[in-house]
Amino acid sequence: METSDNRPKVLVNSRRTYPNKRVRRExxxxxxxxxxxxxxxxxxxxxxxxxxxxxxxxxWNGVGPMTxxxxxxxxxxFQVPNLIGTxxxxxxxxxxxxxxxxxxxxxxASVIHRVATGRFGxxxxxxxxxxxxxxxVAAGIIWGWxxxxxxxxxxxxxxxxxxxxxxxxxGDFHWALPSVGMVxxxxxxxxxxxxxxxxxxxIDPALYESARLDGASWVQEFLxxxxxxxxxxxxxxxxxxxxxxxxxxxxxxxxxxxGPGNSTSVPGIQIxxxxxxxxxxxxxxxxxxxxMVLVVIVxxxxxxxxxxxxx
Amino acid sequence: MKxxxxxxxxxxxxxxxxxxxxxxxFISIFMTALHPSGTVPRGLEWPAHPQWINFVTAxxxxxxPKLFASSIFIVLSVVxxxxxxxxxxxxxxxxxxxxxSRVLLFLFVFGLTLPFQGIIIPIYFxxxxxxxxxxxxxxxxxxxxxxxxxxxxxxxxxFVNMPSELSEAARVDGASTWDLFWRIHVPLARAPVASLGIxxxxxxxxxxxxxxxxxxxxxxxxxxxxxxxxxxxxxNNVPLLCAGTILILVPxxxxxxxxxxxxxxxxxxxxxxx
Numbered sequence: 001m002e003t004s005d006n007r008p009k010v011l012v013n014s015r016r017t018y019p020n021k022r023v024r025r026e027x028x029x030x031x032x033x034x035x036x037x038x039x040x041x042x043x044x045x046x047x048x049x050x051x052x053x054x055x056x057x058x059x060w061n062g063v064g065p066m067t068x069x070x071x072x073x074x075x076x077x078f079q080v081p082n083l084i085g086t087x088x089x090x091x092x093x094x095x096x097x098x099x100x101x102x103x104x105x106x107x108x109a110s111v112i113h114r115v116a117t118g119r120f121g122x123x124x125x126x127x128x129x130x131x132x133x134x135x136x137v138a139a140g141i142i143w144g145w146x147x148x149x150x151x152x153x154x155x156x157x158x159x160x161x162x163x164x165x166x167x168x169x170x171g172d173f174h175w176a177l178p179s180v181g182m183v184x185x186x187x188x189x190x191x192x193x194x195x196x197x198x199x200x201x202x203i204d205p206a207l208y209e210s211a212r213l214d215g216a217s218w219v220q221e222f223l224x225x226x227x228x229x230x231x232x233x234x235x236x237x238x239x240x241x242x243x244x245x246x247x248x249x250x251x252x253x254x255x256x257x258x259g260p261g262n263s264t265s266v267p268g269i270q271i272x273x274x275x276x277x278x279x280x281x282x283x284x285x286x287x288x289x290x291x292m293v294l295v296v297i298v299x300x301x302x303x304x305x306x307x308x309x310x311x
Numbered sequence: 312m313k314x315x316x317x318x319x320x321x322x323x324x325x326x327x328x329x330x331x332x333x334x335x336x337f338i339s340i341f342m343t344a345l346h347p348s349g350t351v352p353r354g355l356e357w358p359a360h361p362q363w364i365n366f367v368t369a370x371x372x373x374x375x376p377k378l379f380a381s382s383i384f385i386v387l388s389v390v391x392x393x394x395x396x397x398x399x400x401x402x403x404x405x406x407x408x409x410x411x412s413r414v415l416l417f418l419f420v421f422g423l424t425l426p427f428q429g430i431i432i433p434i435y436f437x438x439x440x441x442x443x444x445x446x447x448x449x450x451x452x453x454x455x456x457x458x459x460x461x462x463x464x465x466x467x468x469x470f471v472n473m474p475s476e477l478s479e480a481a482r483v484d485g486a487s488t489w490d491l492f493w494r495i496h497v498p499l500a501r502a503p504v505a506s507l508g509i510x511x512x513x514x515x516x517x518x519x520x521x522x523x524x525x526x527x528x529x530x531x532x533x534x535x536x537x538x539x540x541x542x543x544x545x546x547n548n549v550p551l552l553c554a555g556t557i558l559i560l561v562p563x564x565x566x567x568x569x570x571x572x573x574x575x576x577x578x579x580x581x582x583x584x585x
Contacts, residue, residue: 049430111322134560136519150352191582249427272520295426296424
């Protein structure tokens with residue numbers, strides 16, 4: 001160890017005489033800084049990632065011997081309707097978790113931006129953002145009750161004379177997935193709206209003023225100025241919400257657990273059931289690998305499209 | 312900006328409707344929680360005799376003090392560790408730019424796209440093998456690791472934007488790498504570290520999947536994990552379930568109301584950078 005008095009001299013000297021030694025020492029110390037993070041990440045993320053891929057080529061019940069089965073698990077994922085169906089469901093969920101919150105969020109953000117700049121606007125912001133901070137499990141439980149037969153949704157439908165369509169929404173084969181999707185809208189709308197709003201406030205108001213002088217309507221303004229200039233923020237919203245849809249678990253687990261039948265089963269739910277109740281580790285791992293590949297395939301184009309235009 | 316009167320009212324109506332859509336669910340579970348335990352009330356109906364005792368019952372049945380202590384324990388073991396090791400790594404990658412830092416950064420960023428479900432199966436077997444399964448540590452350790460991609464990337468974004476003159480001046484004054492980190496850059500990194508702390512605290516508090524898979528005893532879980540177990544037991548007793556949900560929401564909502572500005576900013580920046 002050096003003492004602090006002689007260090008300046010050492011540094012100045014070493015720059016001329018022993019550059020390699022100093023650089024090597026600094027590199028070594030620098031690597032020491034990354035070691036704790038790297039170790040944790042490698043042990044609990046990278047190793048499990050590789051093990052998931054490895055498991056996916058075996059038939060294994062978690063305790064007995066592992067049997068090599070090649071790509072058979074992947075073939076099963078594609079052939080068994082209950083498994084490939086989870087991937088279709090996940091894409092359906094994207095419409096609810098992603099397209100609706102982003103689309104509606106754009107409208108809400110521009111409304112707040114135009115007509116609610118004062119007190120009302122900031123209250124609206126706080127309120128809309130609220131569902132984003134609560135646990136998804138709590139959101140699921142709350143909506144499980146709202147969508148139940150005696151719950152608020154049916155009560156409101158009856159109040160406006162629509163008792164014909166009341167039902168146990170989460171127990172209905174056709175309506176369970178859209179109902180779960182509604183929970184996603186509730187959770188993600190505020191997040192998207194506020195994120196898009198912060199983007200909007202960065203747009204130069206002069207652009208809007210000149211557009212208005214030219215007699216542009218709200219819709220024209222929206223399409224010609226707001227959307228193109230918000231491409232980066234829209235990309236971020238899409239990325240976050242698409243991942244939330246494809247990797248959904250908490251909300252669905254507490255509302256329907258994938259049912260009725262498999263009508264709301266998504267990869268996350270099926271991976272859990274296969275691995276921890278049916279003990280089909282290999283098959284569950286194959287589905288997990290497919291989920292991870294799917295996320296990358298869907299996210300990369302979004303990132304690429306929105307990043308390029310941001311420049 | 313000048314806006315037509317009709318647009319003003321249309322816009323405000325839309326906002327009010329959406330605010331009602333956001334708030335009504337909370338009001339509904341609150342009213343339901345006050346109905347007699349075991350009954351099935353209607354969605355929005357003030358009870359004849361509000362049963363405030365339901366909150367006490369749910370408090371005892373969910374073993375709330377234990378659950379609360381367990382959540383605090385997990386948050387206090389995850390968040391400080393995450394902050395320290397990700398700040399160090401972000402410093403080395405973003406500021407020291409050690410050889411290989413691009414590869415390291417890529418390695419961490421790769422983890423940003425990994426859904427937890429993708430790697431939970433091996434984590435389960437790994438933890439059984441090293442004997443920490445079904446303890447609070449079983450949740451804490453993987454969580455720290457799972458936050459690394461985001462946390463390192465977040466801190467690196469901060470450090471990469473620091474002017475290099477600062478470090479050079481400190482070097483000339485004879486600062487070691489550790490001095491540079493601890494005396495100069497950590498104090499300057501307070502804001503991003505605080506945001507990261509808020510984010511990881513909320514995420515930890517709300518973590519469910521890891522609790523479900525890695526810990527069987529609900530009182531060793533986080534709040535959200537405990538709530539999941541509570542729902543399993545009392546799914547048919549709607550008023551109690553609602554009371555329990557409210558109890559678990561209260562701490563989060565209080566913290567949100569107190570720190571809403573910081574939390575909203577942190578969550579937004581978190582997603583933009585992440």
